[in-house]
Amino acid sequence: MDSVFLSAQPLGDWEFVWQQRQFFVEGTRIAVELTFYSIVLGFILGLPAGVVEAYGGPYSKGVVRPVGVAIRGTPILVIIAITYFAFGVSPAFLAATLALGVRSAAYQSQIFRGAIESVEGGQMEAARAVGLSKLDAIRHVVLPQALRRSVPGFQNEFTIVLKDTSIAYAIGVAELLKRSYDLFSLQTSAALEVFLAASLIYFVLTFSVNRGIEVLNDRVAIPGGNY
């Protein structure tokens, strides 16, 4: 924080941004952490939810589906605000992780449901014909294929969560955009430079994640493709 106060003397605007680079780096670290924990939480909740939506009975589906619809129909800003202001989850970083994670779960469940449903019915049937129980068939035959097919869906999901960490600004999490805003209020003439710098960092992050997932997708592909 010290460097922020030291920089109060007039500086060229790009110079100002460069001088505060450490501040951006910290913000980037927090944005990345927030993304990572949210995606993990989303996976832990979203995978079982997706399985329930694909295979569940009327009661389990009757619970999971409407909850998913409600979460997906509510702005992430409102979800973050409810978590932090209404439920009083603290610190703000935890509130943002929970909100982004639960929302991500609602979307990941759809990725997994779609992937599961894209696995041909014959796979389940053949597994059952060999004598596997339904649960074993899901675990050893359907899910290994469904998880591979869900990888491309994560490109989108990662990008959305990463970008939406910026909305944690609303509850004061010191992530990238919040820090940019703080810098901007220190030197208002540097508004363009500060926000463009932050945007550039976000862009580099989303771009790298997308390429990374493409590489991952090639790595986990079944040789010869799906038949």
Place this chain on the structure above:
Amino acid sequence: MTRSTKRAVRDGALAVFWLWFGARLLNDWFGGVFVAAGEPFFDPQPVADASTALREAVAGTGVLGEPVGWVANGLGSLSFAMTYLPDLAAGAWLTVVLTIFATIFGLVLAVPLAAARVYGRVTHWVALAFIELIRGTPLLAQLFVLYYALPLSRWFAAVPYLGSGIVPEQAVWVAVVGFTINSAAYQAEYIRGSIEGIDPGQLVAARSIGLSRVQGIRYVVMPQALRFAIPSWTNELVYLTKYSSLAAFITVGELFHAARAAAYANYRFLDLFLLAAVVYLALVLSATTVMEWVRGRVAIPGVGGSGDGRMSAD
């Protein structure tokens, strides 16, 4: 519930919502047609009294009184909602304005962008760079650039009639610009996807009857591609409805802003944000319902993706 009863329930709920929303807006714009502007249509006080009375009546009756307590709580929530919904309605109006303007203006920009991305040479790279940069950066950062870093707000301030009557003030228009740019990039990607899904033979056939390349794209490819893109537009409308809440951070008094302002006045954060969530949900469901109808209207017989052929699967 069967599919059709679910649909009837949904349509009925939406009809009630829009009836209320429409009456509310008309009433407030024209200075109180039914009740004073900004006042509830029905006095919430009796409902609140009933809730209190019920709660007192069953106080100390233990488990037996519990169901009555739920009713009392329900009535309490109802009276709360009746009190604050007028505030939220004004915000929801701006949410609708932002969403609709951004979708339409975004579409106008998106069609040439998509065409450039698919068919252009130099313009291909320009369109690609624009689309990827916008899609790769947070919407809130884009709004900050427009609002704090560019003089857009000052330009809009110079436009006459802005902010007077029902014409929204300048910050709203900055937000419209921001959402339009953002949405254009996404919509361009949807349309690109649909263009690439169309048999290249269609353009070849268009050229073979003497249409120019641009004409072929305009009259043969686009009419098909835009239909294929309708499901994506549903997503886009939903996305914009939800993300228009970010305009609150550049001082636009939309739905979230209205809920937050009310919450700071009485510290009932949970109630107000949940109420806002319900209104958002109603808007989102309206968007999907309308798009479903549009999809049915413009469907081409025998062309996949435009009818509801896929729905027979479940």
Place this chain on the structure above:
Amino acid sequence: MAENRLLDVVDVHQSYGEERVLEGISFEMDRQDVKVLVGPSGSGKSTMLRCINRLTDIDEGEIALDGESIYDMNQNDLRRQVGMVFQDFNLFAHLTALENVTLGLKRVRDMSEPDAVEKAARQLESVGLREQANSYPAELSGGQKQRVGIARALAMDPKLMLFDEPTSALDPELIGEVLEVMRDLAEEGMTMLVVTHEMGFARQAATDVLFLEDGELVEQGPPDQLFEAPEQDRTRDFLGRLTSLHGDQ
């Protein structure tokens, strides 16, 4: 005679919603029998097979394996004892040929990894696929896929093998290799119930041919009798149409 009986199908009725698929089918199979179900598409042949390992449930009637009603048996036990080969192979797409075979051995028969691999390798060798053990399904030809499918079912040491149009999804030049495996299997004494349009296979390998139409068992008998001198007009009509379509195979 009684201890030689493996399968009893008694007056089986089955329907999908309004549509009645099987209307009172009865037949039995002794050990080492090879019975071939023939009939026009939609006659209920495949459904009959699927009822036997309970991929489909029956409405009425009784099916017994080794004298025990299949509805008194644990479902997974039943399926372990009844192997099934599918028309479109249904190989597990994410597993190699070898792993396709070992999955059931490990998860259903609780075999150790080395034992399962050894048994699976032998099984693949018996269908002529030693070289392809580590290939993924998408890297195999249709005929190879189907032979993996057969090996996968055989590895469970089933008492009865069900074949649901095992060659219908294959290119003509690949049908022979699959039929050869099936003929060998029949000669080794495996009890088999086969739905197929390959009349050549029925003539050579079947102990009995069963003709189904509209969910009814119209006629059954040894292939020579059924093909040369069918008793029912409906059988004759069907065989006549088949011959004019495909030529006599």
